[in-house]
Amino acid sequence: MSDPATNPATDPATLAQYLAGWSGDDPLRRAVAETVEVLGQAIVEIAERLGRGELDGPLGGAVGRNADGDSQATLDLQAHELVLAALAGAPVAWLGSEESESPIALRPDAPLAVAIDPLDGSSNLDTDVSVGTIFSILPALPAATPTALGGAARHPLLQPGSSQLAAGFVVYGPHTALAVTLGAGTQVFTLDRAARTFRRTRRDLAIPLGRREYAINASNYRFWDPAIQSYIDDCIAGAEGPRGENFNMRWIASLVAEAYRVLQRGGIFLYPRDARPGYGEGRLRLVYEANPIAFIVEQAGGAATDGVSPIRSIEPHALHQRTPLVFGSRDKVERVARYHSDPPGLGEASPLFGRRGLFRA
Ligand SMILES: O=P(O)(O)OC[C@H]1O[C@](O)(COP(=O)(O)O)[C@@H](O)[C@@H]1O
Ligand SMILES: [Mg+2]
Ligand SMILES: [Mg+2]
Numbered sequence: 001m002s003d004p005a006t007n008p009a010t011d012p013a014t015l016a017q018y019l020a021g022w023s024g025d026d027p028l029r030r031a032v033a034e035t036v037e038v039l040g041q042a043i044v045e046i047a048e049r050l051g052r053g054e055l056d057g058p059l060g061g062a063v064g065r066n067a068d069g070d071s072q073a074t075l076d077l078q079a080h081e082l083v084l085a086a087l088a089g090a091p092v093a094w095l096g097s098e099e100s101e102s103p104i105a106l107r108p109d110a111p112l113a114v115a116i117d118p119l120d121g122s123s124n125l126d127t128d129v130s131v132g133t134i135f136s137i138l139p140a141l142p143a144a145t146p147t148a149l150g151g152a153a154r155h156p157l158l159q160p161g162s163s164q165l166a167a168g169f170v171v172y173g174p175h176t177a178l179a180v181t182l183g184a185g186t187q188v189f190t191l192d193r194a195a196r197t198f199r200r201t202r203r204d205l206a207i208p209l210g211r212r213e214y215a216i217n218a219s220n221y222r223f224w225d226p227a228i229q230s231y232i233d234d235c236i237a238g239a240e241g242p243r244g245e246n247f248n249m250r251w252i253a254s255l256v257a258e259a260y261r262v263l264q265r266g267g268i269f270l271y272p273r274d275a276r277p278g279y280g281e282g283r284l285r286l287v288y289e290a291n292p293i294a295f296i297v298e299q300a301g302g303a304a305t306d307g308v309s310p311i312r313s314i315e316p317h318a319l320h321q322r323t324p325l326v327f328g329s330r331d332k333v334e335r336v337a338r339y340h341s342d343p344p345g346l347g348e349a350s351p352l353f354g355r356r357g358l359f360r361a
Helices: 015-025 025-051 074-089 120-126 216-221 225-242 255-265 284-298 330-341
Strands: 061-067 072-073 092-097 114-121 131-139 165-173 174-180 186-192 198-203 213-215 248-249 268-271 303-305 325-328
Touching: 015 025, 015 186, 015 198, 015 225, 025 074, 025 114, 025 131, 025 165, 025 174, 061 074, 072 074, 072 120, 072 216, 074 092, 074 120, 092 284, 092 325, 114 284, 120 131, 131 284, 165 255, 165 284, 174 255, 186 268, 186 284, 213 255, 216 225, 216 284, 225 330, 255 268, 255 284, 255 325, 268 330, 284 303, 284 325, 325 330
Parallel strands: 092 114, 213 248, 213 268
Antiparallel strands: 061 072, 114 131, 131 165, 165 174, 174 186, 186 198, 268 325, 303 325
């Protein structure tokens, strides 16, 4: 897979052009393309609102609580409303949003379901750190009985991530970047603010290998499982430890910003389960955070697991369900799984094995 930095002057594909080229005359693809495009319009609005900072009032500050008990900022709700309004005419039957306890019924006969985190990382709003939007597009199954969410019949929003037709995430940073996959590679578009248009700036992105960088909230160390503790211990031990090389650490506390960094320069991200009350399945949500990120990362040659199993193989049972999440360069993600499968005391960190070469990657 090639990874050229694309020059918009010679590769002027706008998001709309890229979507049109991909969809052709296929009705389901056209529906996906239309939906990504209207989400793009909502994203432009959210970017403009964020770009005004506190000129129109406070961005952060809790105004309520969502279904998961997280506090909601004014902008969490505004972003949700902008997405809802943008989807009004789209071929979407169901919207599942972090900011709505239950799925929202849109057009009953439409072929798609959208799951979205309208504003990711919103606890960072008042510090002007990058936040984002994450979305997943699924087929709306005709046989589903949506009122039985969580029951025997499967709601379209509760399909495993392997059913996704498209996924995207945005970083509202110094520039607004949109990473998208339609199952045919990962593309990055940059918002041309003056034209209110996304233009492709990276084509068929491939996560670079070899970057020795990990991202984890290290303040939770004492609550982690031994496998995660061992993995991080070995990174921290650096050149003197079993890995035999030094590692750098990053933690922005903004999933989209971490995911974008991993896409651009490699490394690994971990938000594992831990022993704090309420963190038995980690913090991040499977349906509208982990699944779309996993699809995009895999389409860029990387991997995403819950530590052991591929994220996209997990059968969701609830819209707001959490999952441990590990993603990044494939070799590093696979190494984390091996720390889980090695018997305690015989892992790579074991003094019995010291700097054994078997798992050096
Ligand atoms: O504060 P913590 O525990 O480090 O968690 C940070 C994580 O929580 C999140 O902010 C969760 O997303 P929301 O802001 O949408 O709830 C992620 O962006 C980030 O990776
Ligand atoms: Mg989030
Ligand atoms: Mg959010």
